[in-house]
Amino acid sequence: MDNKNTGNYTEISTLGEFGLIKLLTKNLKILNNSTLKGVGDDAAVLDYGSKRILVSSDMLMQGIHFDLTYTPLKHLGYKAVASNVSDICAMNGKARQITVSLAVSNQFSVEGLEELYSGMRLACEHYGVDLVGGDTTSSRSGLCIAITVIGDADDADITYRSTAKENELICVSGNLGAAYLGLQLLEREKKIFEGQTEDVQPDFAGYEYILERQLKPEARVDIVQLLKDKNIKPTAMIDISDGLSSELLHICTASDVGCNIYEEKIPIDYQAYKMAEEMNLNAVTCALSGGEDYELLFTVPLEKYEEIAALKDITVIGHISKKSEGCVMTTRNGNTFELKAQGWVSF
Amino acid sequence: MDNKNTGNYTEISTLGEFGLIKLLTKNLKILNNSTLKGVGDDAAVLDYGSKRILVSSDMLMQGIHFDLTYTPLKHLGYKAVASNVSDICAMNGKARQITVSLAVSNQFSVEGLEELYSGMRLACEHYGVDLVGGDTTSSRSGLCIAITVIGDADDADITYRSTAKENELICVSGNLGAAYLGLQLLEREKKIFEGQTEDVQPDFAGYEYILERQLKPEARVDIVQLLKDKNIKPTAMIDISDGLSSELLHICTASDVGCNIYEEKIPIDYQAYKMAEEMNLNAVTCALSGGEDYELLFTVPLEKYEEIAALKDITVIGHISKKSEGCVMTTRNGNTFELKAQGWVSF
Numbered sequence: 001m002d003n004k005n006t007g008n009y010t011e012i013s014t015l016g017e018f019g020l021i022k023l024l025t026k027n028l029k030i031l032n033n034s035t036l037k038g039v040g041d042d043a044a045v046l047d048y049g050s051k052r053i054l055v056s057s058d059m060l061m062q063g064i065h066f067d068l069t070y071t072p073l074k075h076l077g078y079k080a081v082a083s084n085v086s087d088i089c090a091m092n093g094k095a096r097q098i099t100v101s102l103a104v105s106n107q108f109s110v111e112g113l114e115e116l117y118s119g120m121r122l123a124c125e126h127y128g129v130d131l132v133g134g135d136t137t138s139s140r141s142g143l144c145i146a147i148t149v150i151g152d153a154d155d156a157d158i159t160y161r162s163t164a165k166e167n168e169l170i171c172v173s174g175n176l177g178a179a180y181l182g183l184q185l186l187e188r189e190k191k192i193f194e195g196q197t198e199d200v201q202p203d204f205a206g207y208e209y210i211l212e213r214q215l216k217p218e219a220r221v222d223i224v225q226l227l228k229d230k231n232i233k234p235t236a237m238i239d240i241s242d243g244l245s246s247e248l249l250h251i252c253t254a255s256d257v258g259c260n261i262y263e264e265k266i267p268i269d270y271q272a273y274k275m276a277e278e279m280n281l282n283a284v285t286c287a288l289s290g291g292e293d294y295e296l297l298f299t300v301p302l303e304k305y306e307e308i309a310a311l312k313d314i315t316v317i318g319h320i321s322k323k324s325e326g327c328v329m330t331t332r333n334g335n336t337f338e339l340k341a342q343g344w345v346s347f
Numbered sequence: 348m349d350n351k352n353t354g355n356y357t358e359i360s361t362l363g364e365f366g367l368i369k370l371l372t373k374n375l376k377i378l379n380n381s382t383l384k385g386v387g388d389d390a391a392v393l394d395y396g397s398k399r400i401l402v403s404s405d406m407l408m409q410g411i412h413f414d415l416t417y418t419p420l421k422h423l424g425y426k427a428v429a430s431n432v433s434d435i436c437a438m439n440g441k442a443r444q445i446t447v448s449l450a451v452s453n454q455f456s457v458e459g460l461e462e463l464y465s466g467m468r469l470a471c472e473h474y475g476v477d478l479v480g481g482d483t484t485s486s487r488s489g490l491c492i493a494i495t496v497i498g499d500a501d502d503a504d505i506t507y508r509s510t511a512k513e514n515e516l517i518c519v520s521g522n523l524g525a526a527y528l529g530l531q532l533l534e535r536e537k538k539i540f541e542g543q544t545e546d547v548q549p550d551f552a553g554y555e556y557i558l559e560r561q562l563k564p565e566a567r568v569d570i571v572q573l574l575k576d577k578n579i580k581p582t583a584m585i586d587i588s589d590g591l592s593s594e595l596l597h598i599c600t601a602s603d604v605g606c607n608i609y610e611e612k613i614p615i616d617y618q619a620y621k622m623a624e625e626m627n628l629n630a631v632t633c634a635l636s637g638g639e640d641y642e643l644l645f646t647v648p649l650e651k652y653e654e655i656a657a658l659k660d661i662t663v664i665g666h667i668s669k670k671s672e673g674c675v676m677t678t679r680n681g682n683t684f685e686l687k688a689q690g691w692v693s694f
Contacts, residue, residue, distance in 0.1 A: 010458060029472070034444070038480065048398055103411070109359070133385065137406050150402065
């Protein structure tokens with residue numbers, strides 16, 4: 001009864017994550033009036049009265065999404081919550097509740113799980129989120145964390161991926177690539193560490209910021225609030241968990257438009273540049289294809305240019321174009337090249 | 348940075364599942380007005396307008412909760428959804444949406460995942476539930492399924508665990524122990540199968556019912572509807588996922604009461620009796636401590652006796668007593684013994 005023996009066998013890697021999701025969810029029917037939006041955005045949108053309910057789920061697997069060699073459990077707990085809250089930010093909503101399901105092997109101690117939970121509690125307090133349930137079970141190996149976040153928003157405030165229009169400005173919060181480069185640094189130090197017989201301590205001096213971006217990212221609730229305060233409603237929005245290219249392509253595909261972004265406009269922190277150089281990586285490539293920045297990528301009407309450009313920690317990086325013009329980046333030397341979805345290579 | 352080396356180390360098994368959950372959730376604060384009930388029942392209860400929102404999450408791990416040697420992926424998908432819907436039934440609500448997060452190793456084929464999803468879709472259609480989101484990622488080994496179910500109910504209809512009162516009747520739907528005995532049968536045939544060099548087919552004749560109870564359980568949405576139709580609101584309710592003893596103790600602890608149930612009243616199917624006998628097991632013990640029946644356990648006022656006793660597929664098995672009288676079962680020969688929470692031994 002091995003599933004390899006039941007007729008056809010197609011390797012998951014031939015489809016990739018997005019292809020697989022598309023295939024598995026293609027036959028879904030919506031049965032309830034309360035389901036306004038199902039699969040296909042950062043969160044589902046439900047109608048249960050005056051406010052809209054936003055729901056999003058994420059799963060984090062040891063050995064795939066995190067490496068406990070260099071990830072403190074408390075940080076991991078914080079990050080797991082923050083990355084989920086980020087999905088609600090991407091819908092322009094406020095995260096309210098989470099459920100946390102954990103599977104742990106007997107390698108973990110009670111103290112270790114308390115550490116993990118203390119990080120989750122800290123994030124819950126920071127973001128004003130209630131942990132309302134979940135499941136705790138055992139696993140044959142490793143740690144598995146599944147979180148569902150529930151948020152709310154007024155119907156008129158919700159930002160989808162599918163509503164970007166030609167000529168609108170493309171904006172990002174913060175800076176990009178730092179989390180990925182922080183990960184590369186940790187991986188490098190792990191290798192050095194493992195190669196040594198003596199007890200060499202890793203040297204992270206001067207790279208504290210990119211390490212923090214990797215180990216303790218924040219959901220940009222402040223940007224959601226800032227835009228609200230300034231009365232600027234993004235026309236489309238997504239959070240950058242899989243790299244700028246992939247997320248921008250999600251918006252363009254869903255909105256049936258093209259885009260043009262400018263290499264020189266992409267915000268990259270000094271430490272990220274420096275680390276990229278040290279590692280012979282291109283910092284812009286890291287911004288385009290590295291993951292886990294949890295910054296917000298959004299579009300606003302062209303006439304908002306002055307206002308949006310004046311806001312702290314928000315950068316205009318390009319504009320939405322006709323679909324026929326494709327999704328491109330104009331490089332510093334004036335060439336254009338097509339954006340590709342690298343995404344998170346999960347399989 | 349191994350978590351075993353950071354100070355204290357307490358084995359999770361010393362606390363058990365319930366002890367661990369209690370420890371991890373003891374410091375949780377509620378921050379949002381919309382959170383009416385957090386951790387501690389079958390589902391969280393949220394206030395988002397006219398209806399109450401119910402939320403529950405479950406995690407299923409390969410090698411812990413299911414064995415793909417004898418579990419068809421389609422059945423597994425169906426069961427994963429049904430067991431979650433059951434949690435909403437236990438709150439006397441209607442399941443509306445689910446999110447499904449999957450982690451799969453590269454041993455799985457696309458066709459295998461389609462099988463799994465086809466079972467989930469079938470269950471969604473059967474229960475009128477919309478699959479609205481989730482996550483799909485890879486795992487280093489095995490399959491991990493995390494589901495969050497969202498349901499709704501009028502505030503006045505919700506049944507908690509904590510509201511059973513002295514003298515009320517204890518009722519169960521369907522029959523108990525069958526799913527556990529179905530599992531024992533599958534495990535036995537697996538061993539026989541593995542011990543043979545020739546291609547011996549397992550013999551399940553005469554045990555189709557208990558196999559179905561294990562492989563394709565149903566959430567008792569029909570019982571929730573029946574009680575509604577008859578205008579009987581349970582005073583407390585829980586679903587039986589971990590065995591009758593454990594669930595009854597949950598109600599008694601939460602309600603601060605005792606209970607007395609009668610061995611001879613516990614409903615057990617003929618096939619379950621027969622299988623228990625064949626395996627030298629006590630069928631009543633299987634009902635008390637076996638898991639995965641997904642029947643409903645609930646209490647009703649004493650004056651409802653005639654009405655409730657007349658209903659098909661519902662059995663009155665005892666009554667709620669004073670806390671000081673303890674939680675006991677009266678055996679066929681008139682002895683009493685204290686109920687113990689075996690639960691699901693996860694660690």
